[in-house]
Amino acid sequence: MITKTFKGGVHPPENKKLTDKKKYENLSIPSTIRVPLLQHIGKPAVPVVNIGDIVEEGQLIAKADGFISANIHAPLPGKVTDINLFATHMGRKNTCIVIEVQGNFGHKYNTFFNDWPSLDSAQLLEKVIAAGIVGMGGAAFPTHVKLSPPAEKPVDCLLVNAAECEPFLTVDDNLVKAFPDEIIEGIEITLKILKIRKAVIGIENNKKESFNLLKKTIASKNLSSSISIKMLKTKYPQGSEKQLIQVLTGRVVPSGRLPMDVGVVVQNVGTVFAINEAVIKNKPLYERYITVTGSAVKKPGNYKVKIGTPVSEIIDECGGLIKEPGKVIMGGPMCGLALSSLDIPVVKGTSGILVLTEKETSVGDYCACIRCGRCVQACPVNLLPLEMANAAEFTRFDLTDEMNPLDCIMCGSCAYVCPSGRPINHFIKLAQNHLRNKK
Amino acid sequence: MSMDIKEKKLILSQAPHIHAKQNVTVIMWIVFASLMPAAVNSVLIFGTNVLIIMLLSVAAALSAELAVRFFLKRKLTVYNGSAAVTGLLVAMNVPPQSAWWLAPVGSFFAIIIVKELFGGLGFNIFNPALAARAFLMASWPAEMTTKWFTFGNGSIISGNIDAVSSATASSNVIDVISGATPLAVLKAVPSLAHQSGAAASEMYNALFSFDMLKSLAWGNIGGVIGETSAAMLLVGGIILLITKVIRWHIPAAYIGTFSVIILIYYFATGFETPFYALFFHLLSGGLILGAFFMATDMVTSPATSKGMIIFGAGCGLLTAVIRLYGGYPEGVSYSILLMNAAVPLIERYIKPKVFGTRAK
Structure with missing residues (x-):
């Protein structure tokens, strides 16, 4: 089997054994949930409910504000008790709708099925918009935006990202194992929305079981002419959008441009699954699958959780912590977000919760750059991370402005390999902020 | 969940939250260890005198770094092995019969003047051990060029x-x-x-x-303490390559360029045994020591692959020219020092093409 890959990247220990064989379990229903209005890239949604309102499971509670935004739905039936600022995963306080659980579950999303082939592209897209689907891989970009390329940018290829290059996480891998048919059907639906006939799935070669399962499913549905699957080398950041496009299609997204500029749309495998549920079951995106993992977690595994569930409740449900936590991370260890509090709720883009002890994580003590060049080798976009970080460290943003900071994809490979422990991509982020503010 | 865990302050930082194992300290001690085959071999050949020189030199380097950083109120980092490597390399650059004080004086110069006064590890322009060798050559030429082992x-x-x-x-x-x-x-x-x-x-x-x-x-x-056994130096060089402490670019470009020029010279001058001449040049002097342990010093060499190749080729060219046409019999140390000075220039012009951009 030929495995494909990109230039640069790193090989952190995979640590997927903790959860890769664990089948999905449902977590019990939390008593209170807090649903942030900004879970995606773009404008926050606008609440359409008031304090005191009774809401149903799946009811629209906040409406997308403009095109680059997304609808938000009630994950549970209950009463809206507060609409206020609370700590969220973004590191600052954002408006959240608080729902106290009460009433009954309708189960309506498990009984209704659409005959999707009878719907046209616009009707299908309408369902994706209504369901409030965003990228499930982590970035949470509103999916309908990617699925409506402007006429002057024709798209001819859909790439489905099942690489899951982040260490520890097994959520996509298990999603494929649990729902191969739904995922392939989701790809068919997405192809119809885009009005194209070609999709390529990319998956890393440490997930052979999922690879074979998808391959078999494609063959059994007689879709081999339109959907293909390719094995990728296990390397971080294999799942990064621009790298994936280059590996699977040979196209290079120009600096500062989008995948659709080279005729490609990339969707995470979880997003494709959500599209399937939105179209077939009319089901809004109000719950998702996540990996809860780390040596400090008593029962690491893959779980189905309601959006808005506080991290503390999820950890409790997993048997609590058996070691003192140093960092609690939403997402993977390479580009996840460190949480300031365990009260922070799960959002649509949360692929996992990782608890690292202080010993397992890198603590912010660093020394001078020894110019070893490991960051240059690791950088998948060919920057000179050391130079940019060294200049930004001393606020020489006049220098960093000329070093293409905005091409950095924040994969963190540079900081991962740095022998001096320098927070290189943190410095690059400062350079990015400087240039963005100037523009 | 118990309350104490909920109230525990969590660490916050930009991702990544995990880190590769090879840090500066690990790297420096691997370099130190990879010098051991050659160091032990030289003790076996030259006797305990060189062991004393090496110990004194390392001790001088460590104490110099400790003292300077203490007085300059810098963080004490003597454990990281960088001074120990410098001390050992200085010792390996003096003749086996040299006076016991020669190498320690070189180590003091390397650490205090060449490294710490420029800002410490990461900020020095020249390879400290080689700058010390040049300093010793200029100050005590007799001590540096006649005290060979007979x-x-x-x-x-x-x-x-x-x-x-x-x-x-x-x-x-x-x-x-x-x-x-x-x-x-x-x-x-x-x-x-x-x-x-x-x-x-x-x-x-x-x-x-x-x-x-x-x-x-x-x-x-x-020859000097460290340069004499090419085989033992190669063993160390291979350790450095296997542990990925160094990359192949600089040694390969250095030795490759050097070999090509030497071969051309001996072919052009009509020698009967140009390949013996080539191997004579490769194995003698500090070429292997320089190519694997000195030119590859990360701080004083380029960070990009292309830059490394240019740097290595420049070292090879200069070494060959000095050996064939220069006044000195040996050119490794000066060629590397000259190329150290050229690193900012190389870095300025050799920039990788950023993903998705056009060549400027």
Whole structure:
């Protein structure tokens, strides 16, 4: 089997054994949930409910504000008790709708099925918009935006990202194992929305079981002419959008441009699954699958959780912590977000919760750059991370402005390999902020 | 969940939240360990005198760094092994019979002047050990160029030097070349031949011989403590490559460029055994030590692959030119120091093309 890959990247220990064989379990229903209005890239949604309102499971509670935004739905039936600022995963306080659980579950999303082939592209897209689907891989970009390329940018290829290059996480891998048919059907639906006939799935070669399962499913549905699957080398950041496009299609997204500029749309495998549920079951995106993992977690595994569930409740449900936590991370260890509090709720883009002890994580003590060049080798976009970080460290943003900071994809490979422990991509982020503010 | 965990302050930082194991301290001690085969070999050949020199030199480097950083109120980082490596490299750059104070003085210079006064590890422009060698050469030339180890009768090198001497058939010449380094003898061949009227080609044949190459590989020849055994240095170099502490670019470009120029020279000048000449040059002097341990010093070499190749090629070119045409028999240290100075220039012009951008 030929495995494909990109230039640069790193090989952190995979640590997927903790959860890769664990089948999905449902977590019990939390008593209170807090649903942030900004879970995606773009404008926050606008609440359409008031304090005191009774809401149903799946009811629209906040409406997308403009095109680059997304609808938000009630994950549970209950009463809206507060609409206020609370700590969220973004590191600052954002408006959240608080729902106290009460009433009954309708189960309506498990009984209704659409005959999707009878719907046209616009009707299908309408369902994706209504369901409030965003990228499930982590970035949470509103999916309908990617699925409506402007006429002057024709798209001819859909790439489905099942690489899951982040260490520890097994959520996509298990999603494929649990729902191969739904995922392939989701790809068919997405192809119809885009009005194209070609999709390529990319998956890393440490997930052979999922690879074979998808391959078999494609063959059994007689879709081999339109959907293909390719094995990728296990390397971080294999799942990064621009790298994936280059590996699977040979196209290079120009600096500062989008995948659709080279005729490609990339969707995470979880997003494709959500599209399937939105179209077939009319089901809004109000719950998702996540990996809860780390040596400090008593029962690491893959779980189905309601959006808005506080991290503390999820950890409790997993048997609590058996070691003192140093960092609690939403997402993977390479580009996840460190949480300031365990009260922070799960959002649509949360692929996992990782608890690292202080010993397992890198603590912010660093020394001078020894110019070893490991960051240059690791950088998948060919920057000179050391130079940019060294200049930004001393606020020489006049220098960093000329070093293409905005091409950095924040994969963190540079900081991962740095022998001096320098927070290189943190410095690059400062350079990015400087240039963005100037523009 | 118990309350104490909920109230515990969590660490916050930008991702990534995990880190590769190879940090500066690990890297430096791997370099130190990879110098051990050559260091131990030199103790076996030259005796405990060189062990004392090495110990004193490392101790001087460590104490110098400790003292300077203490007085400059910098964080004490003596455990990270960088000073120990410098101390050992300085010791490996002095002759085995040199006075005990020579290497420690070099270490003081390397650490205090070349490294710490420029800002410490990461900010020095020149390789500290090589700058120290240049300093010692300029200050105590006799101590640095005549205190070679003299081998007793029966050693292969003596036999070869004797062959050169007998070809010259002049007793005062024997004094000049006994106990010199093979490269010094090579450099002296034209004048020796002129003085004695003997055939230069015979002398060259004695030097470019298989016996000579064997001596060069194992180290029973005149030379500084660390440069003598090419084989042991190669073992260390391979350790560095396997542990990924260094990359192949600089040693390969250095040795490759050097070999091409040497071969061209000996072919062009009509030598009978140009390949013996090539291996004589590769195994003698500090070439292997320089290519694997000195030129690859991360702080003073380029960070990009292309830059590394240019840097290595520049070192190879300069070394070959100095050896073939220069006044010194040996060119490794000066060529690397010159290329150290050229690193900012290389870095300025060799920039990788950023993903998705067009070449400027």
